[in-house]
Amino acid sequence: MIETITILGGRDKAGRAEPVRRIDFKMGDIVSVVGPTGSGKTTLINDIELFADANTPTGRSILINGTRPPLEYRDDPAHNPIALITQHTTFLSDLSVYDFLTTHARIRNADPNHTHTVIERTLGFANQLTGEPVAVESRMTELSGGQTRALLIADATIICNTPIVLLDEVENAGIHRSRALELLRQYRKIFIFVTHDPRIALLSDYRIVMQNGSITQVLYTDDAEKRLSTTVGKLDDALSNLREKIRQGERITSFELEPLA
Amino acid sequence: MKLVICAGPATTGKTAVLRHVIRKLLNAGQKAAFLKIDVQFAEEDELLAREFGIPTRKVYSGELCPDHCNVMVLGDALEWADHSGSDVLLVETAGLCLRCSPYVNGGLGIIVLEATSGMNLPLKVGPMLSLADVAVVTKIDRVSQAEREVFRARIQDVAPSVRIREVNALYGIGIDPLIGYIASMPDVQFDINHHPAGMLLRGNPPVGTCTICVGKKEIGWQSHFGVVRALENQTFYRGE
Numbered sequence: 001m002i003e004t005i006t007i008l009g010g011r012d013k014a015g016r017a018e019p020v021r022r023i024d025f026k027m028g029d030i031v032s033v034v035g036p037t038g039s040g041k042t043t044l045i046n047d048i049e050l051f052a053d054a055n056t057p058t059g060r061s062i063l064i065n066g067t068r069p070p071l072e073y074r075d076d077p078a079h080n081p082i083a084l085i086t087q088h089t090t091f092l093s094d095l096s097v098y099d100f101l102t103t104h105a106r107i108r109n110a111d112p113n114h115t116h117t118v119i120e121r122t123l124g125f126a127n128q129l130t131g132e133p134v135a136v137e138s139r140m141t142e143l144s145g146g147q148t149r150a151l152l153i154a155d156a157t158i159i160c161n162t163p164i165v166l167l168d169e170v171e172n173a174g175i176h177r178s179r180a181l182e183l184l185r186q187y188r189k190i191f192i193f194v195t196h197d198p199r200i201a202l203l204s205d206y207r208i209v210m211q212n213g214s215i216t217q218v219l220y221t222d223d224a225e226k227r228l229s230t231t232v233g234k235l236d237d238a239l240s241n242l243r244e245k246i247r248q249g250e251r252i253t254s255f256e257l258e259p260l261a
Numbered sequence: 262m263k264l265v266i267c268a269g270p271a272t273t274g275k276t277a278v279l280r281h282v283i284r285k286l287l288n289a290g291q292k293a294a295f296l297k298i299d300v301q302f303a304e305e306d307e308l309l310a311r312e313f314g315i316p317t318r319k320v321y322s323g324e325l326c327p328d329h330c331n332v333m334v335l336g337d338a339l340e341w342a343d344h345s346g347s348d349v350l351l352v353e354t355a356g357l358c359l360r361c362s363p364y365v366n367g368g369l370g371i372i373v374l375e376a377t378s379g380m381n382l383p384l385k386v387g388p389m390l391s392l393a394d395v396a397v398v399t400k401i402d403r404v405s406q407a408e409r410e411v412f413r414a415r416i417q418d419v420a421p422s423v424r425i426r427e428v429n430a431l432y433g434i435g436i437d438p439l440i441g442y443i444a445s446m447p448d449v450q451f452d453i454n455h456h457p458a459g460m461l462l463r464g465n466p467p468v469g470t471c472t473i474c475v476g477k478k479e480i481g482w483q484s485h486f487g488v489v490r491a492l493e494n495q496t497f498y499r500g501e
Contacts (some may be wrong), residue, residue, distance in 0.1 A: 046402070057432070074427065074435055076413070083406040091379045091405055104407040107414045155407050162406070194275045 010059030
């Protein structure tokens with residue numbers, strides 16, 4: 001059973017020691033990684049995904065339950081406790097959604113009698129995250145960016161059921177973010193979001209701040225920020241509505257902009 | 262001296278994997294030599310010689326099947342590498358043929374596959390995979406976790422005894438076990454004339470004896486002799 005995952009600090013791009021020397025993520029934590037483009041956010045989650053052992057350019061080490069992760073984590077993806085979903089991660093297989101999920105559920109040793117239920121739950125989860133429902137008979141390669149991202153998250157959470165899920169800038173793909181965080185909170189896992197999105201950052205338990213390749217701060221979401229997150233959500237929804245109206249070819253009146261004033 | 266033969270379709274990252282292997286061998290105080298076999302163009306030998314200062318060579322197979330070319334030149338190559346004082350000879354093949362396998366008994370056979378090549382690839386590559394010792398899977402960050410798992414399961418279906426290593430060939434992560442596998446191989450034996458002794462090709466290459474091999478270009482089996490094949494028939498022999 002995985003209870004914690006630890007990052008031991010390495011060095012920044014100039015070779016100086018990383019200011020934050022140790023972070024422990026606990027099961028159930030929802031974490032954001034924030035920082036300017038090029039500050040090393042993606043590199044950080046790559047370190048985690050690769051179980052870095054001072055053998056990546058950053059010199060960081062990753063521990064699981066306080067010790068070095070066993071080799072079979074790397075050797076067998078079906079035992080890997082981490083699922084990584086990046087902006088580039090995509091489905092390449094030209095199968096129907098149903099065939100694909102069935103194949104994956106079988107490999108994950110899901111009870112064959114329950115495969116159908118697992119697939120229904122996965123699709124149900126995905127369809128709460130995306131505005132355009134995924135149909136089981138559609139081909140994987142036909143899915144839109146948002147549908148793909150939603151299905152990847154649902155697959156990682158329900159079929160892989162890995163204790164750790166890394167999500168690299170998934171917000172750009174048009175998934176329902178507040179709903180996603182609400183749903184993910186029902187699963188006792190560690191979710192790490194690399195994000196530029198204030199909404200995701202403020203709904204997280206804490207955020208890791210990156211600069212010039214190293215972790216400079218860990219900020220816990222305080223009560224004031226938690227209260228603000230509701231307002232941020234409303235602003236964000238107003239912008240989403242606006243975006244949707246533009247998409248639908250409608251004119252914009254001052255009404256939609258009121259929450260922003 | 263140990264022998265490593267590395268195969269795999271074009272652009273999967275064979276050279277990227279071998280580069281990390283060479284770096285780790287050199288760091289461990291070992292000497293490595295490198296031979297590239299390709300059809301008509303290769304520059305890996307020059308790149309690796311420049312980067313590591315190790316003895317490297319290349320062979321163009323030209324008119325000869327590149328995997329057959331490998332068999333032909335491997336004896337000379339082992340002698341060359343041994344004379345140069347190397348502890349390991351790494352042979353990178355052209356990796357073209359889905360019916361051949363370039364591995365020999367006594368040498369470590371590595372196939373490099375990319376996770377992006379589609380989940381059915383393991384079912385298509387044939388003996389290049391099933392006769393290998395290790396399957397190295399690259400580009401794992403480009404596909405979904407689900408497809409990585411299916412890709413791996415498909416390799417295991419086709420080649421249950423092949424060890425699978427998922428690596429990040431950009432950072433060289435996951436390469437270390439390959440160094441252990443190389444160390445566990447037997448040394449190449451040389452006879453009194455200093456020719457490699459007792460090394461045999463694994464598996465049987467397909468029969469390739471027909472008049473197309475010697476330059477006849479007419480379409481249709483009726484124009485050919487030797488081992489031929491009609492659409493509605495298995496291969497058969499035509500001729501005297």
